Amino acid sequence: xxxxxxxxxxxxxxxxxxxxxxxxxxxxxxxxxxxxxxxxxxxxxxxxxxxxxxxxxxxxxxxxxxxxxxxxxxxxxxxxxxxxxxxxxxxxxxxxxxxxxxxxxxxxxxxxxxxxxxxxxxxxxxxxxxxxxxxxxxxxxxxxxxxxxxxxxxxxxxxxxxxxxxxxxxxxxxxxxxxxxxxxxxxxxxxxxxxxxxxxxxxxxxxxxxxxxxxxxxxxxxxxxxxxxxxxxxxxxxxxxxxxxxxxxxxxxxxxxxxxxxxxxxxxxxxxxxxxxxxxxxxxxxxxxxxxxxxxxxxxxxxxxxxxxxxxxxxxxxxxxxxxxxxxxxxxxxxxxxxxxxxxxxxxxxxxxxxxxxxxxxxxxxxxxxxxxxxxxxxxxxxxxxxxxxxxxxxxxxxxxxxxx
Amino acid sequence: xxxxxxxxxxxxxxxxxxxxxxxxxxxxxxxxxxxxxxxxxxxxxxxxxxxxxxxxxxxxxxxxxxxxxxxxxxxxxxxxxxxxxxxxxxxxxxxxxxxxxxxxxxxxxxxxxxxxxxxxxxxxxxxxxxxxxxxxxxxxxxxxxxxxxxxxxxxxxxxxxxxxxxxxxxxxxxxxxxxxxxxxxxxxxxxxxxxxxxxxxxxxxxxxxxxxxxxxxxxxxxxxxxxxxxxxxxxxxxxxxxxxxxxxxxxxxxxxxxxxxxxxxxxxxxxxxxxxxxxxxxxxxxxxxxxxxxx
Numbered sequence: 117x118x119x120x121x122x123x124x125x126x127x128x129x130x131x132x133x134x135x136x137x138x139x140x141x142x143x144x145x146x147x148x149x150x151x152x153x154x155x156x157x158x159x160x161x162x163x164x165x166x167x168x169x170x171x172x173x174x175x176x177x178x179x180x181x182x183x184x185x186x187x188x189x190x191x192x193x194x195x196x197x198x199x200x201x202x203x204x205x206x207x208x209x210x211x212x213x214x215x216x217x218x219x220x221x222x223x224x225x226x227x228x229x230x231x232x233x234x235x236x237x238x239x240x241x242x243x244x245x246x247x248x249x250x251x252x253x254x255x256x257x258x259x260x261x262x263x264x265x266x267x268x269x270x271x272x273x274x275x276x277x278x279x280x281x282x283x284x285x286x287x288x289x290x291x292x293x294x295x296x297x298x299x300x301x302x303x304x305x306x307x308x309x310x311x312x313x314x315x316x317x318x319x320x321x322x323x324x325x326x327x328x329x330x331x332x333x334x335x336x337x338x339x340x341x342x343x344x345x346x347x348x349x350x351x352x353x354x355x356x357x358x359x360x361x362x363x364x365x366x367x368x369x370x371x372x373x374x375x376x377x378x379x380x381x382x383x384x385x386x387x388x389x390x391x392x393x394x395x396x397x398x399x400x401x402x403x404x405x406x407x408x409x410x411x412x413x414x415x416x417x418x419x420x421x422x423x424x425x426x427x428x429x430x431x432x433x434x435x436x437x438x439x440x441x442x443x444x445x446x447x448x449x450x451x452x453x454x455x456x457x458x459x460x461x462x463x464x465x466x467x468x469x470x471x472x473x474x475x476x477x478x479x480x481x482x483x484x485x486x487x488x489x490x491x492x493x494x495x496x497x498x499x500x501x502x503x504x505x506x507x508x509x510x511x512x513x514x515x516x517x518x519x520x521x
Numbered sequence: 522x523x524x525x526x527x528x529x530x531x532x533x534x535x536x537x538x539x540x541x542x543x544x545x546x547x548x549x550x551x552x553x554x555x556x557x558x559x560x561x562x563x564x565x566x567x568x569x570x571x572x573x574x575x576x577x578x579x580x581x582x583x584x585x586x587x588x589x590x591x592x593x594x595x596x597x598x599x600x601x602x603x604x605x606x607x608x609x610x611x612x613x614x615x616x617x618x619x620x621x622x623x624x625x626x627x628x629x630x631x632x633x634x635x636x637x638x639x640x641x642x643x644x645x646x647x648x649x650x651x652x653x654x655x656x657x658x659x660x661x662x663x664x665x666x667x668x669x670x671x672x673x674x675x676x677x678x679x680x681x682x683x684x685x686x687x688x689x690x691x692x693x694x695x696x697x698x699x700x701x702x703x704x705x706x707x708x709x710x711x712x713x714x715x716x717x718x719x720x721x722x723x724x725x726x727x728x729x730x731x732x733x734x735x736x737x738x739x740x741x742x743x744x745x746x747x748x749x750x751x752x753x754x755x756x757x758x759x760x761x762x763x764x765x766x767x768x769x770x771x772x773x774x775x776x777x778x779x780x781x782x783x784x785x786x787x788x789x790x791x792x793x794x795x796x797x798x799x800x801x802x803x804x805x806x807x808x809x810x811x812x813x814x815x816x
Contacts, residue, residue, distance in 0.1 A: 122618045130607065333602025338663060341569040341596045342619050344588065504572065 119343040123351025128358045131322055140318045141363060144310070145370065165191060166246055169209035169218040170200045173226040181224075181257040189249055198249070206237070213237065222250055229262055305441055305468035308391060311367050312464055313434050315360040316399050317427065320406040323356045324419060327410025327503075336503055345500040353403045360399055364392075390467055390477065397484035398460030402430065404488070404495035411502035412510050426457075433461035444471030453480060456487035494519055522547055523568065523586075523671060523702070528577030529726075530563050537563040539726035540577065545704060545719070547670075548697060552717035552734075553706040554804075556812055560726040561706045562599060565673055568704070569596050592620050595664035599675035599706070603656055605649040609640065612648060612659070613666060620667035634662045638688075654681055661689065665696070672696070675706045690716065710805040720804070722811055729811045734804075741807045744777040745800045746784075752792030762787065771795075 131137050172178050182200055189197040201218065203209035212218045221237040228234060234254050236247055256277075263273035330336045339348055405426055413419035433440065433452070440449045444466050453462040453472075459480050466472040501518045502510055510518075523545040530538040538560040545551045555561050567574045570591045581590040604612055610631060617627040635641050638658045648656060657680055664672055678686050693703060693716065707713060713720060713734075720737055722730040730737055746763075749772050759766060759773075762784045766775035777784055781799065788794060802810070 118621070119619055122615070126615050130604070134606075329604075333605070334598055334600045335602050335604065337566075337569075337571060337598040337600075338596055338616070338660075339619075340571040341591060341594060342616070504566075 119347045120351040120354065123343070123348060124355040124358065127326065127352050127355025131326075131356065131359050132362070136322075137359065141366060144314050144367070165195065165197055165199060166219045167199050167201065167217065168250065169203050169212060169221040171203050171206055171209060171221065171223045174224050174228045177224070177228070177257045177261050180260060181253060184257050184260075185249075185253045188253065198253075210237075213239065220246060220250070222254065224254065228254075228258055229265070232258065305465050306437055307371055308464045308468050309434060309437055309461055311364055311371075312391075312395055312398060312461060313430060314367075315363050315395060316402050316430065318363065319356040319360040319399065320402045321423070322359070323352060323403055324406040324410040324423070325416070326352060326356070327407050328413065328416070328419070331411060331503060332414055340503070345503060346496055349407055349496060349499050353400065353407060356403065357396065357399055360395070361392075364395060387467055391464065393481060394460035394464050394484070397481070397488055400488045401456065401460075401484070401491050402426070404491040408495045408498045408502070411499050411505075412515075429457045430461060433458050433465060437465060440465050441469050444469045450476075454483060456483060459484055459487075497521065522580075522582055523704075524580040525564070525568070526578050526580065528564070528567055528574040528579060530560075530567060530572065531575050536726050538567070538574070541723065541726070541728055542577075543721055543728070543731065545671075545702060547702055548700050549719050550693070550697060550703045550717045551705065552713040552720040553704060553723065554708075554710075554713065554720055554808060555723035559723045561723055562675065563726075564723065565596075565675060565704070565706060569594060569673060592667065593670045595667065595669040595672040597660050597664040597672075597674045597677055601657060601660050603648045603659060606647060608645050608647055609651070609659060610635070610644040613662060616663050617666050622667050630666060630668075631662075634666065637692075638662060654685060657681060658685065661692075665692070669701070671702045671704065673704045673706075676708070677705070678707070678709060678712055710803065710808060714804050722808060724812050724815050727815075729815055730807070737807065738801060738804070741810075742799070742801050744781070746773075746775065746777050746781070747796075747798045747800070748773040748788065749795040750788075750792040751795060754792055756791065758787075 170181075172181070185198045185200070186196050191197050201212075203212075203221075206221065206223055209218065209221045213221055216239075219238065223235040223237070225231060225233065225235075236250060238246070241247065259277055260270065260273050263276065264270055268276070330339065336348075343351075406423075409419050409422055409426075413422075440446075440452075440462065443449055449462065449466065452458050453466060453476065455462075463472060463477070463480050467477065497519050498510075498515055501521075502515075523543075525541055525543040527540045527542055528538060529536065529540050541560070541564060543551075553561050553564065563572070566572045568579060570586070570588065579586045581587075581593075613631045613634075614627060617631065618624075622630065632641075635644055638661075640655070640658075643651065643655075648659065651659065661674075661677065664674065677689060681689065697703065705713065705717060717734055719733050720730065721728055732740075751771060754768060754773060762779050763773070763775035763777055766773060781797075785794070785797065
């Protein structure tokens, strides 16, 4: 036992202090950061005024359009967001767009009430919020004009064209209502799944590298003259499992921080114990595979292909996550929840979508305990024999013989 | 005391070790010799508990060897490696702890060995910053650190400069005086002749020779003689003692058929003997001769 503890501490400390660990810890945050931060800015709509060159050949809607835009779109300091400058033609407006006096040009042709077609020009079309605002503004004004032309009064037309909005709420078991945010409803389960996949694979690969290193530098001979192969494997798997815990806790605290900042409940604390149960069962399952792969290959290039196959199995829940979240009780979702390599990932998705029955949770946990036990026994048999094989790659019949031995 | 009783190891169709029996007494410096692929490393690995024998048993101090007994073994494998990115002292601490050294004794023991090997200023350096020879010394410390009763050294001198070879030999002798048993596996015959008390020669998994070094040499002492004389030896009677002889410039060489005493008595009557010498083969000659004969 003390040997396992010593190996666990060593594996944990060696990896914890390494630069690779720091990078692996920050990399997902970095990836998440570069994908979320720009979206947050877009969400805010951009805090700058937009100067629009307007070539309006349909004078009948000119005043209405400008009034509507002035009324509907403001910066946070209540200043108007859109400023319009009239030009007689596109050719005269274009130089001002090029020298950045203007941010955009809108051309409204005569007869737009019938043709229903306007044009938008900008140096780049990436700011879709500006395009949306101007499109909505022109469309609304044209619609109002058509209705008033039919004899409706403006306030009647306004009321008739008002669209319906639906607010969404999530009801908790205690009956509390949380104002829904569709993005976040998807983000929460996805966040958990991403966390689990990252932790399992980062640590699985570290484990593989660690076994491979000790095998190729022959430290394994000194280790095996002191501890049994079972103690060595257990110590390593537990050590890197602890490292995975640290990663998960780090990401969770980041998630909680982000949730608090945005005022959203990303993390549900009552789901935490289940999250850890599925993390550990998933991690142990894959760790047994990765530790074994470490004994079968002499370098990472050779191991890459087999590692790829293992990763793809676990990637299925991640790749199909939006389908599984939208259809958490579909037959395929339920079936995949009972396929051991995918079980932890599928169940994390379903539990955080509140779509797993209690019996399914109990059954999958039992299934994972059995699968992990079976996998560890298999891995132990291969690990013990393959650890000391040098220069010759084990063949499948050989591996089969070791398992039966 | 370690006893190997008829141990065998098979790798599929290959018999790596074939019913090997050895008796290694406390305080012996035991040389395990043999050509490449003879089964030395496999025998050592079984002794160290890294692999299990398929047949036979290994005894330690009179009882079947257990996992706990292995804490009493130190091991320097032939193909060496260390955790290159880790610090010297931390690596030694890790292995000390794995071998159940108490936290208190651990650091004082490490400091003592670091000083002895001139590593005091390198304790916090990464292993990769040390030269190859120095890394080998670190591995030697790893084998000694936990004060084992038995130390197995696989080619301990290769790659060391003469000064460090002397340092290693001094430590081996010191430890031997403390009652530590050493088991060597090496190809360097002159080291074996200088250090070992006993040897065992293995070929193709089988023991060819086993016993105290002096006995082995005595057994292989050849009856090859060289005699320098004055007088005339052109007698057919000489063939009775040395059937296949050569005479050149008053020097007779050949292999004696009779006892040296009988031959000398006869020879003394024929000529004036200036010198008479029997040659003793070197361990290397014994090695080559035995392995060739077995093949």
